[in-house]
Amino acid sequence: MTARPLSDHARLSINDATTKVQWTLEEEIAGYSALGVHGISIWRDKLAACGVAKAARMLAEHGMTVTGLCRGGMFPSDTAAGRQAAIDDNRRAIDDAATIGAACLVLVVGGLPQGSKDIGAARGMVHDGIAAVLEHARAARVPLAIEPLHPMYAADRACVNTMGQANDLCDALGPGLGIALDVYHVWWDPDLEREIARAGKERLLAFHICDWLVPTRDLLLDRGMMGDGVIDIPQIRGWAEEAGYDGFHEVEIFSSENWWKRPAEEVVAVCKERYLTAV
Amino acid sequence: MTARPLSDHARLSINDATTKVQWTLEEEIAGYSALGVHGISIWRDKLAACGVAKAARMLAEHGMTVTGLCRGGMFPSDTAAGRQAAIDDNRRAIDDAATIGAACLVLVVGGLPQGSKDIGAARGMVHDGIAAVLEHARAARVPLAIEPLHPMYAADRACVNTMGQANDLCDALGPGLGIALDVYHVWWDPDLEREIARAGKERLLAFHICDWLVPTRDLLLDRGMMGDGVIDIPQIRGWAEEAGYDGFHEVEIFSSENWWKRPAEEVVAVCKERYLTAV
Numbered sequence: 001m002t003a004r005p006l007s008d009h010a011r012l013s014i015n016d017a018t019t020k021v022q023w024t025l026e027e028e029i030a031g032y033s034a035l036g037v038h039g040i041s042i043w044r045d046k047l048a049a050c051g052v053a054k055a056a057r058m059l060a061e062h063g064m065t066v067t068g069l070c071r072g073g074m075f076p077s078d079t080a081a082g083r084q085a086a087i088d089d090n091r092r093a094i095d096d097a098a099t100i101g102a103a104c105l106v107l108v109v110g111g112l113p114q115g116s117k118d119i120g121a122a123r124g125m126v127h128d129g130i131a132a133v134l135e136h137a138r139a140a141r142v143p144l145a146i147e148p149l150h151p152m153y154a155a156d157r158a159c160v161n162t163m164g165q166a167n168d169l170c171d172a173l174g175p176g177l178g179i180a181l182d183v184y185h186v187w188w189d190p191d192l193e194r195e196i197a198r199a200g201k202e203r204l205l206a207f208h209i210c211d212w213l214v215p216t217r218d219l220l221l222d223r224g225m226m227g228d229g230v231i232d233i234p235q236i237r238g239w240a241e242e243a244g245y246d247g248f249h250e251v252e253i254f255s256s257e258n259w260w261k262r263p264a265e266e267v268v269a270v271c272k273e274r275y276l277t278a279v
Numbered sequence: 280m281t282a283r284p285l286s287d288h289a290r291l292s293i294n295d296a297t298t299k300v301q302w303t304l305e306e307e308i309a310g311y312s313a314l315g316v317h318g319i320s321i322w323r324d325k326l327a328a329c330g331v332a333k334a335a336r337m338l339a340e341h342g343m344t345v346t347g348l349c350r351g352g353m354f355p356s357d358t359a360a361g362r363q364a365a366i367d368d369n370r371r372a373i374d375d376a377a378t379i380g381a382a383c384l385v386l387v388v389g390g391l392p393q394g395s396k397d398i399g400a401a402r403g404m405v406h407d408g409i410a411a412v413l414e415h416a417r418a419a420r421v422p423l424a425i426e427p428l429h430p431m432y433a434a435d436r437a438c439v440n441t442m443g444q445a446n447d448l449c450d451a452l453g454p455g456l457g458i459a460l461d462v463y464h465v466w467w468d469p470d471l472e473r474e475i476a477r478a479g480k481e482r483l484l485a486f487h488i489c490d491w492l493v494p495t496r497d498l499l500l501d502r503g504m505m506g507d508g509v510i511d512i513p514q515i516r517g518w519a520e521e522a523g524y525d526g527f528h529e530v531e532i533f534s535s536e537n538w539w540k541r542p543a544e545e546v547v548a549v550c551k552e553r554y555l556t557a558v
Contacts, residue, residue, distance in 0.1 A: 152498075188430040
């Protein structure tokens with residue numbers, strides 16, 4: 001079932017990668033809030049630049065809901081020391097997510113280790129890495145959200161590429177683990193409706209939106225604004241709502257040649273407009 | 280099981296897109312043959328430039344095995360006339376494939392019709408389009424080979440993106456229909472081993488090889504030579520052989536910035552070398 005149009009911005013969140021080059025985190029918290037957007041998702045580089053304590057204070061002062069911290073993950077490595085370093089880093093990310101009250105820590109799980117062609121082994125390292133940090137996440141009350149990435153990132157960013165794989169990991173590893181559904185990564189999947197239903201309300205921790213442009217000129221930095229591409233976002237949102245999802249919708253657009261070149265105020269205004277017409 | 284190394288070039292084929300800009304079809308037939316490659320797969324634009332009858336004669340004279348004609352498909356359209364035009368074009372392609380003795384007609388099935396966001400409807404049009412030409416293909420004794428394309432081409436080239444979808448279409452439509460497995464498109468698929476086994480010897484009509492480069496700089500024209508990327512080709516070949524595949528291995532490399540800029544003789548020589556070390 002296609003979702004009904006959204007009528008207000010109460011559940012709109014903006015992932016701060018969307019204004020990556022225009023604004024600092026301080027400017028984003030103040031700017032999004034002033035422009036009527038009360039959800040934000042934050043990348044760790046900007047969080048570090050601001051300082052975690054200061055960010056937590058500003059977020060509270062501005063009444064912002066933090067829909068996610070980006071990102072944990074990157075578990076596979078060709079060395080045991082590398083895998084341990086990833087685990088340690090994920091624990092720090094969990095602590096930071098707790099400090100800023102993030103609804104989840106988004107996991108971009110990682111791709112093939114250096115020199116490896118064994119994607120099955122990489123997937124095993126992801127399983128083991130999540131297992132190693134999950135108890136820490138549960139204790140901190142920070143749900144971990146596996147984000148299946150588009151298969152074009154399987155080698156270098158994430159070897160979990162479908163909702164089905166993410167659901168399998170959730171089945172295997174239990175509570176405290178869920179999924180960040182990004183329409184950009186999964187819109188093509190013939191099993192999408194079924195796997196969203198399988199995930200259900202408990203596992204659907206985040207819903208990310210943008211659009212797939214035709215043509216897409218860059219594998220990483222050419223995402224489109226909602227409505228400018230070919231993804232039937234209302235259909236996918238409808239499936240998520242049928243599964244019980246009632247959380248925020250988080251705009252995340254990497255766009256080196258278009259949106260990152262425009263004033264942040266304009267980008268936020270277009271996000272708000274398209275949220276009501278194309279999501 | 281990983282396949283045993285190949286010890287000769289008896290089953291090496293080169294898809295003529297690999298020397299797309301260097302050679303005409305006439306030069307390819309003579310050149311590949313002279314360099315010890317006795318399989319070729321041909322694109323229709325080059326076939327048309329040469330002329331079908333002349334190509335058939337030259338192929339026979341040089342003892343070439345034609346492992347495929349590229350391509351039929353492109354079934355979805357926003358108009359009934361457009362869908363009929365695609366069906367008519369596929370019938371002509373089937374006739375040409377029969378004339379040159381191609382082992383199969385490769386189907387790049389098509390993406391979303393102009394203005395559409397309904398990938399389910401596009402997939403239905405693919406089913407219906409194949410159904411409409413399959414009897415013609417059977418009568419001409421030209422097997423149709425659905426080529427699942429990487430999900431990054433779902434919008435504009437092929438909405439069949441996994442071996443599982445291709446197997447479902449084969450289940451639905453029956454004899455005369457099979458699959459062209461290209462490692463570039465499917466290497467990331469967690470269900471790959473299972474779906475190759477499900478396909479079996481009867482459906483595995485072609486096995487295409489190249490490599491996924493890290494980084495990949497262009498969605499279309501940055502494929503790598505076998506061994507230069509991250510695909511475990513011997514593993515996938517092993518799965519195909521377990522399923523009974525004993526046909527050619529067809530090199531297909533679109534590479535505007537590298538291989539298309541080198542002399543064709545060098546490209547063929549490297550294909551032959553890597554065939555024994557990385558396939």
